[in-house]
Amino acid sequence: MIILCSSSSTRAELLKKTGIEFIQKSCDFDEEKLNFTDPYEFVINASWGKFKECVKCFNDEIITADTVVTDGKNILRKAKSREDAKKLLLAQSGKEIKIITSMWVKINGKVYGRCDETIYEFFEFDESDLEKYLDSNEWQGKAGACMVEGFCKKYIKNVKGYESTAMGLCIEELINILKEEKCI
Ligand SMILES: Nc1nc2c(ncn2[C@H]2C[C@H](O)[C@@H](COP(=O)(O)OP(=O)(O)OP(=O)(O)O)O2)c(=O)[nH]1
Numbered sequence: 001m002i003i004l005c006s007s008s009s010t011r012a013e014l015l016k017k018t019g020i021e022f023i024q025k026s027c028d029f030d031e032e033k034l035n036f037t038d039p040y041e042f043v044i045n046a047s048w049g050k051f052k053e054c055v056k057c058f059n060d061e062i063i064t065a066d067t068v069v070t071d072g073k074n075i076l077r078k079a080k081s082r083e084d085a086k087k088l089l090l091a092q093s094g095k096e097i098k099i100i101t102s103m104w105v106k107i108n109g110k111v112y113g114r115c116d117e118t119i120y121e122f123f124e125f126d127e128s129d130l131e132k133y134l135d136s137n138e139w140q141g142k143a144g145a146c147m148v149e150g151f152c153k154k155y156i157k158n159v160k161g162y163e164s165t166a167m168g169l170c171i172e173e174l175i176n177i178l179k180e181e182k183c184i
Pocket of ligand 1 (some may be wrong): 005010011147168
């Protein structure tokens with residue numbers, strides 16, 4: 001049985017789409033102790049830290065992941081407040097951003113690691129629409145306060161990469177790994 005070591009409802013929803021059986025468990029790895037400023041280093045080390053914690057607790061097949069947004073200068077993580085979410089979203093309005101997801105998979109005694117990214121070019125976010133989104137609290141728990149399948153969708157000018165990567169788990173590449181290991 002595959003264990004999705006994540007508290008993320010979005011990751012669970014994405015994994016459900018593959019049709020593979022899994023159970024979701026959270027693992028307590030504190031990303032706050034990481035002090036990488038490079039988004040790739042951060043996301044790879046955060047997901048690896050989660051993976052190592054999970055390997056200690058579970059003998060099963062394991063999937064861990066971490067996702068960050070970057071505007072090219074800063075790492076945009078989860079907002080701590082409505083004001084923080086507004087700041088993070090305004091940093092993305094009218095800009096090109098990258099959403100990077102690193103994933104680790106332990107399967108059949110092998111470990112696969114991947115780092116995928118999706119690049120979005122957004123139109124300027126409409127101010128009143130942004131306020132409505134902020135009032136909805138849907139941004140909570142999401143990297144960069146971003147919802148590519150929700151609020152941000154209508155502002156996508158260009159996109160390069162998978163939507164699943166931007167939502168937190170690159171399902172298309174995970175399916176390739178599972179096929180390689182004859183699990184599906
Ligand atoms: N629905 C949705 N969720 C998103 C989007 N972008 C990022 N996320 C979510 C996926 C993850 O739950 C969260 C990124 O935070 P983390 O990678 O630290 O994961 P999280 O702490 O949620 O769970 P975990 O560390 O796996 O237990 O943001 C998006 O566009 N739509």
